[in-house]
């Protein structure tokens with residue numbers, strides 16, 4: 042089977058499994074529930090004037106929200122990407138596409154990622170696995186991924202656990218930091234490094250910052266677990282057992298956000314991994330995030346027959362919850378929310 046066909050099958054598998062099976066992390070929580078925003082009965086604010094606008098990758102956004110990288114490379118993925126992109130454009134928020142590895146090699150798949158025509162204004166992020174830099178990919182491939190979708194930045198995702206438990210995983214992670222440094226130096230757009238649900242520690246974030254990475258998405262533990270997803274793609278009992286052993290692996294999302302912000306006051310920090318409401322978004326920002334990403338909650342409405350409209354409705358609820366959380370904790374804008382002390 043040519044690689045692009047295998048990839049197409051894997052992408053379809055991933056969507057089916059994420060939507061149909063219990064793939065949440067187990068035995069580890071994001072930590073959002075352990076924090077409370079301090080309530081004020083006297084906000085002295087008008088809810089309608091709460092300002093949640095910010096900028097991301099040099100572009101204005103109406104809310105500090107990012108639809109996290111998910112898909113592409115298959116027919117069903119194209120429909121999902123278009124629904125997500127149309128919704129992101131309507132709401133004025135950011136979006137990432139899923140890994141473009143196969144499309145970089147086989148240009149027939151490119152159209153499944155190309156959403157710029159329906160989302161001309163939003164910050165749009167390309168995506169490749171950082172480990173591909175050890176499997177014949179170089180700066181040119183990164184450039185192609187960016188140009189393919191007219192992206193504002195390239196996400197290089199780090200997913201050692203997923204690769205390690207995936208039957209066809211790429212497991213040589215040696216020497217990646219130097220290669221990420223080269224991409225940062227030579228790519229004309231910013232490089233974002235993100236995990237996929239196991240978190241980035243302060244130590245790793247510092248190493249990434251030192252080589253030129255200025256945007257980090259912690260994608261912490263407590264939400265969708267990629268070892269749990271891969272558990273459903275195993276063809277033998279040992280594979281199921283090994284993947285299942287890592288259901289609680291990783292750095293909880295809130296812990297990763299706090300750690301990375303404390304270590305790197307100037308990094309642009311995306312908080313994600315198990316963000317399930319606008320109240321979580323508010324807590325992520327109060328803990329140090331500049332932007333907040335969510336994946337599975339956007340995927341569910343994207344496959345609804347109402348498509349774009351359903352995604353808009355779902356994310357509008359997040360936005361409303363964020364605004365109410367800010368109102369009832371006395372925060373007129375995101376700068377004030379960032380200074381708020383959470384109760385735990």
Ligand SMILES: Cc1cc2nc3c(=O)[nH]c(=O)nc-3n(C[C@H](O)[C@H](O)[C@H](O)COP(=O)(O)O)c2cc1C
Nearest residue numbers: 109110111139140198237260264265314315336337
């Ligand atoms: C169907 C699906 C496909 C994904 N594919 C990618 C990918 O190609 N690249 C990537 O960086 N992350 C990928 N992710 C990970 C998400 O971007 C996110 O980091 C993770 O799902 C945790 O967020 P959540 O708990 O809100 O789902 C994918 C997630 C889902 C649900």
